[in-house]
Amino acid sequence: MPRIGVFVCQCGNNIAATVDTKKVAEEMLKLPGVVYTCDYKFMCSSPGQEMLKQTIKDNKLDSIIVAACSPHMHEKTFRKAGEAAGLNPYRVEITNIREQCSWVHHDKTRAVGTVKSTDLTRMTLERLKRNQPLNKIKIPIKKRALVIGGGIAGIQAALDIAEGGIEVVLVEREPSIGGNMARLSETFPTMDCSQCILTPKMVEAELNENIKLYTYSEVEKVDGYIGNFTVQIRKKARYVDEDRCTGCGECIEKCPFNAESKFELGLAKRKIIYTPFPQSVPNIPVIDAPNCPKIQKDKCGACAVVCGPKCIDFKQEDKIVTEEFGAIIVATGYDLMPNERFGEYGYGRIKDVINGMQFERLASSSGPTGGEIRRPSDGKVPQSIVFIQCVGSRDEQKGVSYCSKVCCMYTAKHTMLYNHKVHGGKSYVFYMDIRCAGKRYEEFVRRAIEHDGAMYLRGRVSRVYEKDGRIIVQGADTLSNSQVEIEADMVVMATALVSRPGADSLAQKLGIGYDKYKFYNEYHPKLRPVETVTAGIFLAGTCMGPMDIPDSVAQGSATASKVLALFSANEMTREPITALVNKVTCNACWDCVTACPYSAIERDAVKNRQGEVVRLLAKVNEGVCQGCGVCVAACRSKSIDLKGYTDEQVFAALAAF
C-alpha cells in the first residue's frame, strides 16, 4: 500500500476564500493509499516547505500531492523540497486549485470551489499512484565543437568558441576558408575593403591553437545527439602533403597548364595546381586532378620536380577521419542563382552581361583587372552600366519568391564604386523597391543617388540585346509610365542568393529541416533564431536565408555563445519525460519513427549470440526525445509509452473524474 500525503494550500485567502481547503484535505484522507492530509496557509513559504519535509519524514510518505497554484509556478519548488526529504522528485505532483479553481470560480459559499478542488485532487491522486520514480537524464558532453563551412559566419563562430577555450574543428569544402566574402571588393555600408577585414580573421583562425582547419574536406556522416556527436569527415586528396608544404608557390609558378578559375567566376584562369586566391588560408595548393595531365595520363609532373620539400604526391587518396563533438554549427552559406535562367537579359549570349559577384571581382583590387572596371569582352572601360535588381528574386515564375535582401545594398555599392573608378561613367539601376532597412543603409542608397549620380528607374527590364556593338536595354520606368531604352556598355544583374547545391543532403545527414528553397530552418524565427529542432545543432549565416555580413557575423557569434553555454556544464540534465518502447510487443511497424518530429526513434534490432538479427524493434534515443508523446498516440499496438504521462496514468485519472 502506498503512503501518500496530500497538502492543501490556502494561499492566504487566494484559495481559501472560495475553497474549503480543510474539507478538501478531509475528503482526501478518506481515499485508499492516503495516510496524511492537511491544509496550510502558505505552502511555498519557508516554514511551509519545512513542514512538508518534516511531515514526509515523520510519516514515511513515499509520495505527495501539493494542491496549490499552477505547476508552472511551484512544481520545481516542491519537487526540490520532496527530494530534500528523500523522495524521488517525480513522486511529487501538483494539483492546480488556484488558477484553475479558486481564481476562476468566485462562488463565496465555497461550494463550487470545494467540489472542483476535490475532484481535481482525486484525479491527481490516481495518476500519482501509478507514477514511476524517474531520474533526470544526465548526458555527458564532449566539449569540442564542429563548424561546417568556413565563410565569415563559420569563421566568426570558430573564433568565438576558441576564444572561450574550447576546441573547434572547422570543415571547409574549398581549398581555402573565406567563402563568398573573400570575393567581395569593398563592403557596405562602411565600404571597408573586404580582404582587409577578412584576411586577419582567416589568419587568426589558422593560428589559433584551439582551431583545427580541415579545408578541402566535407562532412560525410553524422551520428549521435547533443553532447555526443560522432562525425566522419572526408579529407579530399590535395596531392600535396599539407604538413611539409611551405607555401612557397614554386609549383604554381612552374605549372604549365591553365583552367578556368572558379573563384574568379570565369573572369580569369588559374594553374592546375593552385590556391583559389593569393591570401588563401591555408596557403597550401591543391591539384585540380581532372585537369592535371600527370594524374590523368602520367604526363608533366613539373610541380613535383620544382617542389623543394618534395610534398607533391600524385597518388594521394581521400582520407576519412572520425571525430567526436558535443555541438555542431552549420554555416555553409549561399550560392548565386545560375544566370542562364534569364535568357531575356542576354546572359550567355552577350559577354558583357555579368552578375553582381563578377562585378565584385572586377572592382576588387586583387581581382583579374586589378580593380579597374573593364568589360569582359574587350577589356574596355564601360562608359555606362545598367544594373538590374531582383534578377530571379521575387520572381515566382522563373526564380524564387523571396527577396534576396542584400542586392539592393550591393547594387547601390556597385554604382558608387563605379562612379569612383570611372569618371563620367553613368549608371542606371532598374529596381522594384529599394529594400535597405539596416542601420545607415537608407542613407547609403541616398548617397549613391544624390552624390554618385546613379539613375534609379523604377521598373523591370524585359529585353537586353546587342546592336552595333552596344548593349540595348529595354525596360520600363513605371514612375514616368514609359518604356525606356538605354544604350549601355555593360549590364550587371543582381541575381538571387540561393542555397548551396547539396544543401539538402547535408541537412539529411544532420537531421535538420529546410524550406522549399533548401535554406535551413531555424527552431523559431524570432525566439530561437540560431537553433535547429535537433538539439546541439546550430545555424549561422546565409545557409538559412539571404543576409549580409553584419547579420552573418552576429549569428556566428550567437551560435558560439550557445555552444559555450552548452559546454559550461560537464553534463546536461534533462527532464526524464521521454518515450519508452515495450520490447515485447513492438512489431516494428515504424509508425512511431515516422511520427516523431525529432527523429528520436531508431530502427533497432535484437540479435542472437551469433550476431544474427532475430527481430526488429523501435528504440528511443533519450538524448534526442523531447517528450511530446506523438509517437505514443501513433503506435497502434500500444507498444510505446511516455514516462510521466503513461496511458495507465491518464486512464486512471479519467476513471477518477
Next chain:
Amino acid sequence: MSGHTDTTGHSGTTQSGAFEPKIMAFVCNWCTYAGADLAGTSRMEYRPNVRIIKLPCTGRIDPLFIIKAFENGADGVLVSGCHPGDCHYTTGNYHARRRWIGFKKLLEFAGIDMRRLHFSWVSASEAIKWVDLINNVTDEIKNLGPFMEYKGLK
C-alpha cells in the same frame, strides 16, 4: 469512486436539481494550459464544469482517451492545444489534427454525437478565448442534455 463530487453527494446535478454537465478537457502543457493559467491570474470567471488533464502536447492524445472520458461519465470533451505552426514540439499538433480526421468517423460509429466533442486552439495569451470556450461549450452541452449512450456501460 467516480463522478463529480457535489455538495449533495449526487453526481451530475446541483442542489437546485438543474442538469450540470461534466466536461473533460485535454490540453497541452505549453499553450492552452498556460492560457488557462492566465485566465486565473486575471481573475476571470467561467463555468465550473470542466476538469483539465494536462498532456505535453495534443499529439499525445490517444483517441481512446476521449472514448474513455465518455465512458467515465463525461457529457462533453474538449481538446485544445497550440495554434498550428506554434506547437512547442514543432509539428505535434499537426499529427494530432491529421489523426482526428480518421478518428471522427470512428467516434461517430461509436455513437458519439460530434457536437459533444470540441477542438480548439488556445494560446498562452488567449485567456479570454479560453473563458469563452469553456462557457460556450458548457452551455452547448447543457442544451444537449446528459450523454446517456454510455451510461450503464461501467
Next chain:
Amino acid sequence: MKIPYYPGCTLNTVSKGFDLSARASARSVGFEMEELAQWNCCGATFPLSPDNLIALSAPAKVLANARKGGEELTTLCSVCYNVLKRTNAVMKGDKEKRSVINGFINEEYDGSLSIIHYLEILRDKVGFDKVKAAVKKPLTGLKTGAYYGCMLLRPFEDRGIDDSERPVIFEDMLKAVGAEPVEFPNKIECCGAHLAMSNTGLVTKLSGNVMTSAADNGAEIIVTSCPLCQYNLEQSQTALASATGDYKPMPIIYFTQLLGLALGQPVETLGFEKNVWDAMPLLKKKGLA
C-alpha cells in the same frame, strides 16, 4: 514511320509550297506525313479569356478526330501548333472544361494526343544528324535568319519546342542542312500578327524591326514557320525599303523550302514562285539553284 498531319487552312491554300516541300522532305528523311482524313479550321487563335470555351470547340474537334487515327499529331504552321497544343493542354488538365467542350462537339476526347511540330520531329525523332546525312545539296554560305515569332515559343508553360528566350532548334536545323544561321535579337519578337487587318502601319513597324535586325546581322534570307509571319514580313518590305534608303528587301520563305532544296528536291517544286521577293536570284548567286 507515319505521322498523322494536320495541314490547317492556310497551308491548304495560299501556302501550298510550305505543305508540299514539307511532305517531300519528310519522305527524304524517312517519314510519311499522313493528312487527317477529316479536319476543320483550328480557329487560328487560342482564346486568352478562359471563359471562351466555344472558341476551343473547333481545335478540340480537330484533336478528337486526330486521336481516332493515332497518338500523335504534327503540324507545320506555328499558329496551328500553338492553338492545338494549348487546347490539348486544356483538354488534358481541366476536367470541367473538357466535359463542357466535349459536350459542344459531341466527342469523348481526353487530351491524350501528343502534338509535335515538324521541327521537333526532325530534332527528336529523325535526328539532325540523320537530316545532315540525307543532305544532297548543302546550303553552304547561305546566311539565313531563322524567325521564330511568337507562337512557337509562348507562353512558356505550354511551350515544348524550345527555350522561349533562347531557342536554337531552327538554327540547329539550318546547320544540319549546311546553311549559316544568323543570330539576331528580334527573332522572337512579334511581326504584328492579325493587326495586318486593321493597322498596317503598326505591322510595317514591327515586321520592319524584325527584318532590319536580321539584315543588320548579315541575313540574306529569312525562314519562318508561320504563314502570317511570312505574309507580314513580305508585305512590309516595300514600305520599309522606301522609308529607309539602305534597306534591301530579302526573300522570306518557309523553312521547309530550304530543307527541300538541301535534300535535293527540284527547285521548281518548292513553290518559290509564290514569293513576293523572289529567292531565285540569291539561290542562283550562291550556286544553289
Next chain:
Amino acid sequence: MKIRLSGADIDGPRVKHIERVTGEDLKHCYQCGKCSAGCPVSYLMEVPPSRVMRLLQLGRVDDVEAANTMWVCVGCVQCYARCPKGCSVASVLEGMRQIQLRKGTGPTLIKDIPIPFLRKAPQQALVCGFRKFVG
C-alpha cells in the same frame, strides 16, 4: 490627375466581372513594369500594359476602356511569358475586348478590309482578325 478611390469601385462588380472573364487575379500584379518594358506596341498604347493592371486594381475600368490599348495589343503574349507573377495582361486585354464586343460597344476596326489583303492574306489572318475584333 486626381483619383477619388472607393471600395465600391476597387472591389466593384465591373472589376470582378473582368477577373471572372479573364481568369486573372489583378491583385497578383506588383507593378514591376516588365510587361510594359517588353511589349512590342507599348510605345503606341495610351495606357501601357502595367498601367492597365494598376488602373484596374484601383477600379478604374473606364480609363482602360477609353484607351486604345486593347485594340492595338497584338496578342504576342510576351507580357505573360515574362511576368514574374504569372499575370497575363494579354488575357486581361482580350477579356475586356470580348466584354465590349459582346456588348457591341467596341469600335469597328475592320469595316472595310482592303481587297488586295483579302486576296493575298493567309486565311488564318482573317479568321484570327475576325475573332479578335468581332468576337
